[in-house]
Amino acid sequence: MSLEIISLEIVANTTDGRYGVSIPFSKGLFLLRVENSHGKSTCMNAIAYALGMEKALGVGAAKIPFPPSLTRALTTADGKEVKVISSYVLLKIKNHDGNIASLKRNIIGFESDNIVYIDEINEDDNSIKSGSYFLHREGDTDRDMGFYKWLSKFIGWALPMVPNHSGKDTILYPSVLFPAWYVEQKKGWASIMATIPTQFGIKEAKKRALEFLMALNVNENILKRSALKNSIDEISNHWKLIRRNAELVASKVSAVVAGIPEQPEVKFDNYKIDLVIKEGDKIKSLVELRTEYSIELNLLETNALSNINDEALQFSVQRKISSKVDEVHALEQVIQDISDHKSYINYQILSTKKRLENLLDDKKKYEDLKKISDSSVYDSTKLLSNECPTCGGQYNDNLLDFSSQENLMTYESSLVFIKEQIKAFDFVLSDCNGQLKFKEAEQRRIESKIATLKSEINKLKNTDYPSLAMQEEYLRHKINLENSIDDIDDAVRNITDIRLELDSLHKKYKKLTSERRSFPERILSKEDANKLLNLKNGVVDRLKKYNFTSFDSELIGISEDNYLPNREGYDIGFDTSASDGIRIIWGYLISLFSLGQAFNTNHPGIIIFDEPRQQEANKVSFAELLKDAAESTKINGQIIFATSEDESVLVDALDGYEYTIVSFNKDEGKLIRKL
Amino acid sequence: MKITIEEVINKPFTFTKRPELLPCDMRPLWRCSLVLIVFSLVGRSGCCSLKKLHVVNWALKSDQNSTSYEIWTLNKESIRPEVRMDPTLDRAIELLLYEGFIIRHNDKFKISEKGELCVAKLIALEVFKDERFKLIKYKKELSETNINKIFQVG
Numbered sequence: 001m002s003l004e005i006i007s008l009e010i011v012a013n014t015t016d017g018r019y020g021v022s023i024p025f026s027k028g029l030f031l032l033r034v035e036n037s038h039g040k041s042t043c044m045n046a047i048a049y050a051l052g053m054e055k056a057l058g059v060g061a062a063k064i065p066f067p068p069s070l071t072r073a074l075t076t077a078d079g080k081e082v083k084v085i086s087s088y089v090l091l092k093i094k095n096h097d098g099n100i101a102s103l104k105r106n107i108i109g110f111e112s113d114n115i116v117y118i119d120e121i122n123e124d125d126n127s128i129k130s131g132s133y134f135l136h137r138e139g140d141t142d143r144d145m146g147f148y149k150w151l152s153k154f155i156g157w158a159l160p161m162v163p164n165h166s167g168k169d170t171i172l173y174p175s176v177l178f179p180a181w182y183v184e185q186k187k188g189w190a191s192i193m194a195t196i197p198t199q200f201g202i203k204e205a206k207k208r209a210l211e212f213l214m215a216l217n218v219n220e221n222i223l224k225r226s227a228l229k230n231s232i233d234e235i236s237n238h239w240k241l242i243r244r245n246a247e248l249v250a251s252k253v254s255a256v257v258a259g260i261p262e263q264p265e266v267k268f269d270n271y272k273i274d275l276v277i278k279e280g281d282k283i284k285s286l287v288e289l290r291t292e293y294s295i296e297l298n299l300l301e302t303n304a305l306s307n308i309n310d311e312a313l314q315f316s317v318q319r320k321i322s323s324k325v326d327e328v329h330a331l332e333q334v335i336q337d338i339s340d341h342k343s344y345i346n347y348q349i350l351s352t353k354k355r356l357e358n359l360l361d362d363k364k365k366y367e368d369l370k371k372i373s374d375s376s377v378y379d380s381t382k383l384l385s386n387e388c389p390t391c392g393g394q395y396n397d398n399l400l401d402f403s404s405q406e407n408l409m410t411y412e413s414s415l416v417f418i419k420e421q422i423k424a425f426d427f428v429l430s431d432c433n434g435q436l437k438f439k440e441a442e443q444r445r446i447e448s449k450i451a452t453l454k455s456e457i458n459k460l461k462n463t464d465y466p467s468l469a470m471q472e473e474y475l476r477h478k479i480n481l482e483n484s485i486d487d488i489d490d491a492v493r494n495i496t497d498i499r500l501e502l503d504s505l506h507k508k509y510k511k512l513t514s515e516r517r518s519f520p521e522r523i524l525s526k527e528d529a530n531k532l533l534n535l536k537n538g539v540v541d542r543l544k545k546y547n548f549t550s551f552d553s554e555l556i557g558i559s560e561d562n563y564l565p566n567r568e569g570y571d572i573g574f575d576t577s578a579s580d581g582i583r584i585i586w587g588y589l590i591s592l593f594s595l596g597q598a599f600n601t602n603h604p605g606i607i608i609f610d611e612p613r614q615q616e617a618n619k620v621s622f623a624e625l626l627k628d629a630a631e632s633t634k635i636n637g638q639i640i641f642a643t644s645e646d647e648s649v650l651v652d653a654l655d656g657y658e659y660t661i662v663s664f665n666k667d668e669g670k671l672i673r674k675l
Numbered sequence: 676m677k678i679t680i681e682e683v684i685n686k687p688f689t690f691t692k693r694p695e696l697l698p699c700d701m702r703p704l705w706r707c708s709l710v711l712i713v714f715s716l717v718g719r720s721g722c723c724s725l726k727k728l729h730v731v732n733w734a735l736k737s738d739q740n741s742t743s744y745e746i747w748t749l750n751k752e753s754i755r756p757e758v759r760m761d762p763t764l765d766r767a768i769e770l771l772l773y774e775g776f777i778i779r780h781n782d783k784f785k786i787s788e789k790g791e792l793c794v795a796k797l798i799a800l801e802v803f804k805d806e807r808f809k810l811i812k813y814k815k816e817l818s819e820t821n822i823n824k825i826f827q828v829g
Binding site: 362364365366368369371372373375376377378381382383384386388389390395397398399400402406407408409410411413414417418 | 692693694695696697698699700701702703704705706707708763766767770773774775776793796797800802803805
C-alpha cells in the first residue's frame with residue numbers, strides 16, 4: 001500500500017479574476033521552500049483538506065483550516081484587497097497500482113464543502129471512477145459514495161473495527177491515522193501524533209492507530225476479548241431474567257425458589273434448584289407437599305360418605321364447623337406472629353436505610369475534603385498542617401476538641417472505612433429485603449387459607465340441607481386438593497424448564513469464562529515483537545544521528561502498552577529538552593515509515609512535515625534529518641518537507657543525495673498569485 | 676493451621692488503639708472551606724453576621740432543617756425553626772479569621788481577597804455541589820432581616 005502526492009493546485013476566483021498556485025511534487029525527498037508567512041502552511045493544510053483530514057489538524061471541529069485569503073478576501077501584490085467569490089483545492093495522488101486520482105474539494109462557494117469530486121484513472125489513462133463523494137456524514141466510511149470508503153480502498157487499507165467509549169465497535173477512521181504521517185506546524189510538534197482527533201470516541205485512539213499502521217495482530221485479539229465480554233454480559237442479563245421468571249412461578253404457589261444465584265457462577269448445580277415452602281417452623285419442598293396432598297386425597301376417597309340419620313348429620317356438620325373455626329384461630333395467631341416479625345424487619349430496613357444515607361452523605365463530604373486537601377487551594381496557609389495561626393502550636397483535626405490527643409483516621413482511611421461500612425450495610429439491607437419477601441409469601445399463603453376456611457364455615461352454617469352441605473364440603477375439599485396438586489405440578493414443570501434453560505446457559509458461561517482465562521496475557525505475537533524491535537532500533541539509530549543529548553539514546557525503548565518511545569520503561573515527559581522532543585518526533589515517525597519497507601505494514605509510505613522546527617534543534621541535526629530522509633526514501637516512498645530555511649543551507653546539507661526542491665523567492669511575493 | 680485452646684490462653688494480650696472515624700463536618704478543613712463558600716454565595720457584598728452563619732450552617736446539616744426553614748419563610752407567623760447554634764462553627768470562624776480569610780467588618784464578618792481567591796479555586800474543583808445548590812436556592816430567603824426575625828423575642 002502506498003500513497004504519493006503528484007501535484008497540488010489551489011485556485012481562488014476573485015472579483016479580480018483567478019488567483020492561485022500550482023505545485024508539482026515528486027517521489028523521494030521533496031522540499032518545498034517558501035518564506036515565512038507566504039502561504040506554506042496553506043499549501044500543506046490544503047493537502048490535508050483535499051484528503052478529508054482537516055479534523056486531524058488540531059483546529060477545532062467545523063473549522064476550515066485556511067486563512068482569509070482563500071475564504072474572504074486576498075491582498076494582491078500591489079497591496080489591494082480583492083473579494084474571494086469561490087475557491088477550491090485540487091490534489092492529484094497516486095497509489096501502489098499506479099492509479100492516479102484527482103480530488104477536488106471546495107473551500108468556499110455555492111456548493112457544499114463536504115463533497116469531494118474524484119476522477120480516478122488507471123495506468124493506461126482509462127477512467128475507472130468519477131463522481132462526487134460525501135464526507136463527514138453518516139456512512140462516509142461504508143457507503144459506496146462515502147469518501148473515506150473510497151480513500152481506504154485507494155490506499156489499500158482494510159480498516160478494522162475498534163472498541164469505542166460506548167462499549168460498541170466503531171471503524172478506525174482514516175483521520176485517526178493521519179497524524180502519524182502528517183505533522184501540522186503549530187500543534188503537531190507538541191508530542192507524537194499530538195493532533196489526533198478525539199470526536200470519534202475511539203478508546204485509546206493513538207494506540208489503535210499505531211497498531212493498525214504497523215499491522216500488528218493485536219487488534220484482532222482485543223476485538224475478540226471485547227466480544228467475549230459482551231457475550232458474558234448478555235448471559236448474565238439473560239440469567240437475571242430467568243431468575244425473575246422462576247420467582248414469579250414460585251409466587252403463584254406461595255413458595256420461594258431456592259438455589260439460583262443472582263449471577264451465573266462457575267460452581268452451579270441445577271439440581272439444587274427447588275421450590276420451598278414454609279409450614280410452621282419447618283421448611284418443606286413443594287414436592288413433599290404434593291405427596292402429602294395426594295395421600296390426603298386417597299384417604300378421602302376411601303372415606304366415602306354413607307347415609308346417616310339427621311341428628312348425626314347435624315352433629316357432624318357442627319363438628320366440622322368447630323374444627324374449622326379452631327383452625328382459623330390457630331392460623332390467625334400465626335398471622336399475628338408473622339406480622340410482628342415483619343414489622344421488626346421493616347424497622348430494621350428503615351434504620352439501615354437511614355444509616356446508609358448518612359454514610360453516603362459522609363462519603364460525599366470526605367470525597368470533597370480529599371479533593372480540597374489534594375489541591376493547591378490552601379497551599380500558603382497553615383490550615384493544611386493544623387498549626388495554630390496565632391501561637392503556632394499543633395491542634396487536633398477535630399472541631400469538637402482542638403486539644404484532645406485522640407488518634408483520628410486520615411482522610412483516605414476514613415473514606416476506605418466508610419466505603420467498607422456502606423458495603424456491609426448494603427448487604428444487611430438486601431438480606432432484610434429477602435427475609436421480608438419470604439415472610440410476605442408466607443403471610444399470603446396463610447391469609448388465603450383463612451379466607452377459604454371462613455367461606456367454608458359460612459357455607460356450612462347457612463345451609464338447610466346438612467347432607468348436601470357435607471357432600472358439597474367433601475367435593476370442595478377434593479377439588480381443592482386436586483387443584484393444588486395440579487398447581488404444584490405446573491410449577492414443578494415450569495421450574496424443570498427453567499432448570500434446563502439455566503443449565504444450558506451455565507454451560508455457555510463456563511465455556512466463555514474458561515476461554516477468557518485461556519487468553520494470553522501478552523497479546524503481542526512474535527512478528528509483532530520483531531516489528532517493535534525494528535522500530536526501536538530505528539529510533540535509537542536516528543536519535544544518535546540527530547545529536548540527541550538529553551540522555552543516552554540507547555536507553556530508549558518502545559512501550560508494549562502504547563507503542564510510543566519510553567525511557568527504561570517510563571514515559572518520556574520532562575526528561576528531554578524541547579529540541580530533543582522534536583528529534584524524537586522526527587526519529588519516531590521516520591522509523592515508522594521505514595518499518596513499512598522492511599515489514600508488511602499499513603503505513604501509506606508518505607510523510608509530510610510542515611516546518612520541521614529546525615530552529616529549535618540545530619543546523620547539524622537538521623542537516624542529518626535531511627540526509628536521513630533522503631536515505632530512507634531511496635527504495636520507496638515520499639517525504640515532504642515544507643520549510644523556510646535558506647535554499648543554500650538545504651543544498652549544502654544534501655550534497656550528494658537525491659532530492660527535489662521547489663523554491664519560491666521572497667521577491668516573487670506570496671504563493672497565491674494571479675494566474 | 677490448627678490452633679489449640681492451650682496455645683491461645685496463657686499468652687499475653689496486647690491492645691492497640693485504632694484510629695477513630697470522625698464525621699467529615701467536624702474536620703476543620705472541610706468546615707472552613709464550607710464557610711468560605713457560604714460567604715461568597717449568600718453573603719451580602721461578602722458580609723455575613725454571626726447569626727446568619729449559624730443559621731446557614733444549621734440549615735445545611737440536613738434536608739429536614741433546610742425544609743423547616745423554607746416552610747417558615749413561606750409563612751413567618753408559623754412556628755419558628757429550632758436553629759441549633761454549633762460551637763464548632765465558632766472555632767472554624769476563628770481559624771478563618773486568624774488565617775486572614777475573613778475580617779471583622781463593623782458587627783459582621785467580611786470575606787477578604789485571599790478568601791475570595793480560595794473560593795474561586797474551590798468552585799473550580801467542583802466540590803460542595805449539593806451544598807452550593809442549596810445555598811443558591813435559598814439565597815433570597817437568607818436575608819439578614821429574616822435571620823433577625825428568627826431570633827426576635829416578641
